Amino acid sequence: MNSDAEKIYQLLDDSLQDGSFRKAILSRPVQKSAESPTRIDARPVMIKDQLKFQLTYRTGTQETHRNFDAAETAEELQKSAGTVFRDVLLQTATEEWMARYNRKGTCSLKKTPRASDDAGVPPDHNRSRQYLIPDGTACPFLIATGIMSKNGHVVAKHSRKFRQINRYVEFIRDVVDQLPAEGPIRVIDFGCGNSYLTFAAHYFLTQILQREVAITGLDRRPDVVATCNRIVADLNLAGISFEVGDIAGYQSDQQVHLAISLHACDTATDDALASAVAWQANVIFAVPCCQHELAAILEKDQQPLFSKHGILHEKFASLATDAIRANLLSSVGYDTQVVEFIDMEHTAKNLLIRAIRRRKPITPQDLQDNLTQRLGFSKQLGVPSLRLQQKLDEFGLLPTKPTQFANDAPTM
Ligand SMILES: C[S@@+](CC[C@H](N)C(=O)[O-])C[C@H]1O[C@@H](n2cnc3c(N)ncnc32)[C@H](O)[C@@H]1O
Incomplete structure (x- = not known):
């Protein structure tokens, strides 16, 4: 030498x-x-x-x-x-x-x-x-979706989307230690749509973290599923596929480690959450959208300050729905936070419910506190149990209610 x-x-x-x-x-x-x-x-x-x-x-x-x-x-x-x-x-x-x-x-x-x-x-x-996915390094799915040019540079008009994708990947990075350390990481993305974020998760887990994955993107629209599967074939990607189906009826006998539901409409989010809990998914990410269920049953005179104004009525019902969802997830074994998510082009909704399965069961006291708060709130609103609770009850996943609440409970 x-x-x-x-x-x-x-x-x-x-x-x-x-x-x-x-x-x-x-x-x-x-x-x-x-x-x-x-x-x-x-x-x-x-x-x-x-x-x-x-x-x-x-x-x-x-x-x-x-x-x-x-x-x-x-x-x-x-x-x-x-x-x-x-x-x-x-x-x-x-x-x-x-x-x-x-x-x-x-x-x-x-x-x-x-x-x-x-x-x-x-x-x-x-x-x-x-960025975790850097500008300047060719990233095949970003090139295939037109966000990057062939030489690996972000196309100026897509720089916002590029930042959003990177922010999303950071959310995944932050929970990686909750996912299995070995073997394939199984992910389901409910209502994946055009799947920028599904492909980003695949790229991050397989190319950056070098993990084996089995990612399923589910959507009820055959056209978007066909497009996504075409991208998988064109890029010769392993461990990711897309299926046509409805979130409510989706079954999997495989353990799911990370369940994602971003901007699936109305109660589709609840169906996704209930399935994720039934699989005991390690991590759940849900960004709810178009929460109409409570808005439709909330009597106008129950919250007159809000109901006088249509937009406030809608927003109040959305926030109340998500507060109940967070409470329910906490009750069924998840540390749950509601945090700000990335701004998406197609919706102004950007609250992320991030739930991480606890290693220890909830204490009886915390369970009771959760129940007191949830029932008290439902009573104040004068509404029965919402879709997520109905599903969790149907699956036998919600811990038994203490009897002392039976008299206070609204129609459950
Ligand atoms: C607004 S897009 C969001 C796409 C993607 N998750 C994102 O956030 O960029 C919502 C997608 O969810 C799908 N979707 C809504 N309800 C569904 C259901 N019950 N079953 C399957 N797909 C559903 C729609 O077809 C649509 O593609």
């Missing part, structure tokens, strides 16, 4: 260890065949608050991603430099180095100065937002 080859090895090692590494590109392959890789891109990424390095391997039109720690990244890049690829570009916080290997394997190294970006600040904590 000549001294320039030793130096680029050293520079890779040092920059990966001291936090100044920004990116590396290995290109100009030694072998040119359809099966051999054409390029490797390396960049720092934060995964679960840990610094990792993501290597993107390109072979023809296929891309695979693998995440490594600093030492493994150095080893992975060094073993290909000069043997698999003739060019190695290394960018650090302050410098750019280009190593070129000739046919005999002799390396010549040149340095190009570059303006310091954020020296001293850990990589990927710099001023620009670092």
